[in-house]
Amino acid sequence: MFTxxxxxxxxxxxxxxxxxxxxxxxxxxxxxxKNGKGMIMTGASEFRPVYDACWNAERRIExxxxxxxxxxxxxxxxxxxxxxxxxxxAHDWAEMINDMxxxxxxxxxxxLKPMAQVPLQDVDLASRLVTKAKADGHVGVQIGNHVGDHDxxxxxxxxxxxxxxxxxxxILVHPWDMLGNERMNGxxxxxxxxxxxxxxxxxxxxxxxxxxxxLPMNLKICFAHGGGSFAYLLGRVDNAWEHRDIVRKDCPNxxxxxxxxxxxxSAVFSLEALRLLTDVMGDRRIMLGTDYPxxxxxxxxxxxxxxxxxxxxxQKLRMLGLNASEFFSIDFH
Amino acid sequence: MFTxxxxxxxxxxxxxxxxxxxxxxxxxxxxxxKNGKGMIMTGASEFRPVYDACWNAERRIExxxxxxxxxxxxxxxxxxxxxxxxxxxAHDWAEMINDMxxxxxxxxxxxLKPMAQVPLQDVDLASRLVTKAKADGHVGVQIGNHVGDHDxxxxxxxxxxxxxxxxxxxILVHPWDMLGNERMNGxxxxxxxxxxxxxxxxxxxxxxxxxxxxLPMNLKICFAHGGGSFAYLLGRVDNAWEHRDIVRKDCPNxxxxxxxxxxxxSAVFSLEALRLLTDVMGDRRIMLGTDYPxxxxxxxxxxxxxxxxxxxxxQKLRMLGLNASEFFSIDFH
Numbered sequence: 001m002f003t004x005x006x007x008x009x010x011x012x013x014x015x016x017x018x019x020x021x022x023x024x025x026x027x028x029x030x031x032x033x034k035n036g037k038g039m040i041m042t043g044a045s046e047f048r049p050v051y052d053a054c055w056n057a058e059r060r061i062e063x064x065x066x067x068x069x070x071x072x073x074x075x076x077x078x079x080x081x082x083x084x085x086x087x088x089x090a091h092d093w094a095e096m097i098n099d100m101x102x103x104x105x106x107x108x109x110x111x112l113k114p115m116a117q118v119p120l121q122d123v124d125l126a127s128r129l130v131t132k133a134k135a136d137g138h139v140g141v142q143i144g145n146h147v148g149d150h151d152x153x154x155x156x157x158x159x160x161x162x163x164x165x166x167x168x169x170x171i172l173v174h175p176w177d178m179l180g181n182e183r184m185n186g187x188x189x190x191x192x193x194x195x196x197x198x199x200x201x202x203x204x205x206x207x208x209x210x211x212x213x214x215l216p217m218n219l220k221i222c223f224a225h226g227g228g229s230f231a232y233l234l235g236r237v238d239n240a241w242e243h244r245d246i247v248r249k250d251c252p253n254x255x256x257x258x259x260x261x262x263x264x265x266s267a268v269f270s271l272e273a274l275r276l277l278t279d280v281m282g283d284r285r286i287m288l289g290t291d292y293p294x295x296x297x298x299x300x301x302x303x304x305x306x307x308x309x310x311x312x313x314x315q316k317l318r319m320l321g322l323n324a325s326e327f328f329s330i331d332f333h
Numbered sequence: 334m335f336t337x338x339x340x341x342x343x344x345x346x347x348x349x350x351x352x353x354x355x356x357x358x359x360x361x362x363x364x365x366x367k368n369g370k371g372m373i374m375t376g377a378s379e380f381r382p383v384y385d386a387c388w389n390a391e392r393r394i395e396x397x398x399x400x401x402x403x404x405x406x407x408x409x410x411x412x413x414x415x416x417x418x419x420x421x422x423a424h425d426w427a428e429m430i431n432d433m434x435x436x437x438x439x440x441x442x443x444x445l446k447p448m449a450q451v452p453l454q455d456v457d458l459a460s461r462l463v464t465k466a467k468a469d470g471h472v473g474v475q476i477g478n479h480v481g482d483h484d485x486x487x488x489x490x491x492x493x494x495x496x497x498x499x500x501x502x503x504i505l506v507h508p509w510d511m512l513g514n515e516r517m518n519g520x521x522x523x524x525x526x527x528x529x530x531x532x533x534x535x536x537x538x539x540x541x542x543x544x545x546x547x548l549p550m551n552l553k554i555c556f557a558h559g560g561g562s563f564a565y566l567l568g569r570v571d572n573a574w575e576h577r578d579i580v581r582k583d584c585p586n587x588x589x590x591x592x593x594x595x596x597x598x599s600a601v602f603s604l605e606a607l608r609l610l611t612d613v614m615g616d617r618r619i620m621l622g623t624d625y626p627x628x629x630x631x632x633x634x635x636x637x638x639x640x641x642x643x644x645x646x647x648q649k650l651r652m653l654g655l656n657a658s659e660f661f662s663i664d665f666h
Contacts, residue, residue: 149516180512180530183482187541188580189534192570196562197513197530201522208520225569229529232565235603236558236629237525243628247521270568276609295576296569 001317003302004071004324004332005064007172007224007265007289011040011054011077012100019043022093028079030055040079047079053293057107063293064111067301070321071332072292074105075115075142078176083147087122091129094119098133105137113330115140115172120147123156127163139328140170144177145202145223152202153209161215170220170328172265175199175228191296199228204237207258210250220263220327224289226273227264231280234259256280263327265289266305266319267298275310283315287324334650336635337404337657337665338397340505340557340598340622344373344387344410345433352376355426361412363388373412380412386626390440396626397444400634403654404665405625407438408448408475411509416454416480423452424462431466438470446663448473448505453480456489460496472661473503477510478535478556485535486542494548503553503661505598508532508561524629532561537570540591543583553596553660557622559606560597564613567592589613596660598622599638599652600631608643616648620657 011030019027019041026043033039036052036059053059064072076097082090094117101114116133118126120143130141141164150157152173164171178184178194179201203223206212223230237255240247259281267289268274277286288305291297298304305311305319325332344363352360352374359376366372369385369392386392397405409430415423427450434447449466451459453476463474474497483490485506497504511517511527512534536556539545556563570588573580592614600622601607610619621638624630631637638644638652658665 146516151516179516180527180534183479183484183512183534186579187537187583188573188577189537189541192537192566192573192580193530193534193562194513196566196569197526201513201516201526204520204522204525208522229526229562229565232562232601232606232609233525233529235601235606236529239602239631240521240525240629243632244521246519247525250520268565268568269572270613272609272612273565273568276565276605279605280603296573298572299576 001306002321002332003069004073004288004321005069005290005292005301006073006222006287006324006327007267008072008074008292009054009077009294010074010101010104011050012097012104013055016041021096022082022085022089042079049295051293055104057104057112060293061108061111063301067303068306069301071111071113073113073115073139073328074101075172076101076117077294078144078174081117081144081176082119083121083144087119087125090119090121091125094129098136098138102137113139115142117142120144120157120160123160126160130164130167130169134167134169139330140172142172142174145173145175145198146177151205153205153211158211158214161219161221165216165219168218168220168329170222172222172224173199173202174224175202188296196225196228199223199225200230200233203227203230203262204255207255208247208251210252212258212261213252215261219261222263222265222287222327224265224267225291226266226268226277227281231264231277234280259285263287263323267291269298269304271304271308274304274308278311278315283311283318284323286319287327288320334639335654335665336402337406337621337654338402338623338625338634339406339555339620339657339660340600341405341407341625342387342410342627343407343434343437344383345430345437346388349374354429355415355418355422375412382628384626388437390437390445393626394441394444396634400636401639402634404444404446406446406448406472406661407434408505409434409450410627411477411507414450414477414509415452416477420452420455420458423454424458427452427462431469431471435470446472448475450475453477453490453493456493459493463497463500463502467500467502472663473505475505475507478506478508478531479510484538486538486544491544491547494552494554498549498552501551501662503555505555505557506532506535507557508535521629529558529561532556532558533563533566536560536563536595537588540588541580541584543585545591545594546585548594552594555596555598555620555660557598557600558624559599559601559610560614564597564610567613592618596620596656600624602631602637604637604641607637607641611644611648616644616651617656619652620660621653
């Protein structure tokens with residue numbers, strides 16, 4: 001079954017001095033260690049242990065072959081977004097990272113497809129870079145789910161989304177810069193609690209604010225990690241919309257009626273959660289996503305979806321690859 | 334089928350001057366309006382529209398009869414916790430609210446069971462008040478899921494939980510004082526996004542910190558709103574525990590193995606979510622909870638659980654009442 005992983009990351013071989021282009025003290029870079037291991041660093045601090053699949057196309061293809069993944073869409077990681085930096089610096093940085101993504105994917109261009117990043121703090125620069133990235137071969141753009149206190153319903157971000165729709169550039173929304181930081185020291189709680197809340201917040205910001213009413217139907221937008229807590233909590237949201245005027249005041253239709261306006265990936269890590277996600281979103285709105293090759297990714301890429309006892313072949317065909325073909329308007333074969 | 338709602342709220346007829354006992358500017362009180370309507374106020378500001386079921390036992394019984402709810406466990410609401418106040422003030426306030434709960438429930442003591450609150454910022458005062466509340470007829474104690482930056486794994490809070498276990502006093506953990514406040518203006522996002530994240534955070538704080546290893550097996554603890562996002566995101570947490578040393582360092586067993594250490598209520602507002610909750614937690618760990626009579630509660634109390642097409646009679650018997658009988662050690666009949 002043709003299989004496309006739409007949510008995978010790379011981390012380029014950034015030197016410490018390259019990292020300083022973004023931040024002179026805490027710039028992100030890669031310390032390559034022995035035996036294919038490495039450490040993502042921020043300045044002098046260790047950020048996350050990784051291995052060579054982050055920067056080595058050959059290793060990726062090996063693992064994709066092992067797991068039966070035909071194509072991977074490859075994007076950077078939120079640590080590299082630079083949204084808090086001056087726009088011009090973030091723009092030039094994004095261009096450099098985007099070129100590195102193209103380089104990595106050019107090693108096997110039928111199997112690896114690059115996705116760009118943009119300086120989302122500046123809608124004009126970000127929009128121009130989307131246009132350029134598309135011309136350079138990027139199949140989509142990854143954005144963070146918010147810029148400072150601005151969620152996706154902020155006028156500037158709506159303008160950016162409208163630009164992407166005009167350019168027919170698909171968007172992957174990735175949670176980052178997690179709320180409740182001060183309450184989540186240790187145990188990766190920021191990734192386990194706050195990330196799924198961030199993603200739910202950004203979907204709800206589009207629904208409840210009425211932003212979807214201003215966005216064209218052809219906008220292609222996908223939320224990472226199965227849309228975070230969104231699908232599970234949708235009943236709570238619908239109930240609130242029914243019973244509180246302040247919930248529905250800017251949202252003309254019941255929240256669950258907006259599920260045909262966006263996609264989610266399948267990175268939810270349990271059969272029960274993936275079943276609920278499919279029950280709520282439908283099998284046309286879910287695309288395989290693994291979060292590979294990071295520690296919290298799916299180790300046996302695609303196995304959760306592929307082995308699900310409650311999905312039939314046609315559902316698997318859709319979620320493993322067909323939906324991705326439509327989302328990216330690419331015949332991957 | 335005998336039906337016990339373990340998560341319902343009351344709001345006593347507090348006058349504005351009584352509210353000032355807790356906070357001279359923003360003290361909570363009840364403005365009773367026409368036709369059985371009311372407004373929970375904080376000082377001069379409107380906080381939440383309510384109706385007389387909040388303070389009128391007769392009205393509650395009418396609605397319980399209509400919905401087939403035999404017994405309701407009734408607790409205050411987080412607005413009344415007072416955890417940020419001086420301990421003595423919060424203690425005396427809690428005593429007053431607890432007495433009001435007993436008064437309300439005494440109007441129909443076989444149908445209405447009071448649950449106490451305590452000044453959780455002071456473990457000694459809180460523990461003493463638990464003992465007194467039990468003697469006064471409270472069947473359990475409601476606590477907030479954190480006190481400032483202290484989650485349930487803080488040594489003081491573990492000590493409190495241990496005291497409750499010794500006293501055989503069941504606990505309902507209610508989310509409150511929501512994280513990410515500054516990002517959630519409007520649309521009740523604090524209730525829709527941050528509350529379920531708070532509850533997940535507090536369950537994970539007990540699991541990942543190793544706190545459950547220090548707590549006795551007979552501790553009776555239940556988390557509101559189906560445990561927030563916990564059940565849906567448990568696969569993500571297990572995957573993180575498997576693959577990151579920093580997630581498992583204080584937690585000797587895989588997170589999903591701790592689901593027999595706590596209960597959740599059923600207030601999830603969708604058939605899909607309730608099914609997932611039951612798949613993950615099992616039908617012995619879920620008790621009917623409605624969040625009645627607040628605007629985000631279940632209007633047709635117990636109907637979601639009662640009408641679920643995928644539950645058999647024995648599962649419904651357990652979740653509608655039998656589990657609650659065991660949890661509270663009460664033969665409600």
